[in-house]
Amino acid sequence: MAVLTLPKDPNARTGMLALLGACAMLALGFASVPLYRIFCQVTGFGGTTMRVSEAQAATVRATAKTISVRFDANVDRQMPWKFGAEQTTQDLRIGARKMAFYHAENLANQPVTGIASFNVEPELAGKYFNKIQCFCFNEQTLQPGQRVNMPVIYYVDPKILEDPETKDIEQITLSYTFHLAADQPSKALDQSSAAR
Template sequence: MTSIQHGEGSGRNTRKGLYWLIGIPVFMLGLSFAAVPLYDLFCRVTGYGGTTQISEDNLKGIIDREMAVRFDATIDPGIPLQVVPARIETNAIGTISTVVYRATNLTDEPLRTTASFGVTPDSTGIYFNKIECFCFTEQTIPPNGTVEMPVTYFVDPDLDANSELRTIRQITLSYTFHDS
């Protein structure tokens, strides 16, 4: 009769396999939590998907080409909020401008909201810079109250050097308001 002996290596291999079986799902779970911040960082750096840029000032000056900026607002269903976007503006590219959105709480309770944003055409996101925006922080609107929410922005003059964007005459800045 032959007997099979299990050496030390067998126990080590079992532990190694167990580490892999536990480690891979833990690693995948970690990646799933990191995906949103990493995607957000990618979009901010590249302007992908119409993600705008954040700036402190326009250091490149103003050029002799005009761009219209249209403002849009969407409200998630079920949020008792009315938002009036700013009127369309047409300025020389590079001009720093401030517009105001007005939001009215339609309830007898304070309402907290945040806004996500994007621009269209998507390819202009890398050139649309916000200096100040209500979207950077959570907004609290008093019961039955109306608040003004300013956005200070400019279109980067480098847009004019992009031959694919020479025919673009209007950018739309859109906000979607979410309950927070």
């Protein structure tokens, strides 16, 4: 293993330390986005929802108390898709699993790959909103004119009722925005309509 030794000259040592500090800051800058995403997924910060397995969901028991979930759908202005929710709201018992559907249609004359970002409002509810299955976990590719239904299977954790800041929430809004996938530049898209 190579050991870094600092030069004896004070000016060279200062320059070397400044270079090492700059490299460390650059590395931290690149790592900040994935680290922030992990932090949000673990804590629910910023309305980030939780992702759970079928096995984890199977251990949750539904309560008698109900809550309303409102569904919101948006597309980035560079995204040539029509995207919406099949239902405006759903009422469910807290702890019970529910399925909701969104739909997307590619309006371009070529395949388009998108990825959905998501959050919930109020933000404090994020750590209690659990998704078992979601189209947002992966990129979605639609062929020209293709229309698909995309399910979300979710539940609201009964622990929301034990938190003094969230126990009185009556409605949670689940919001998605579709963006072009990182490997698909918007300038390459022919945004003319395929079939409306």
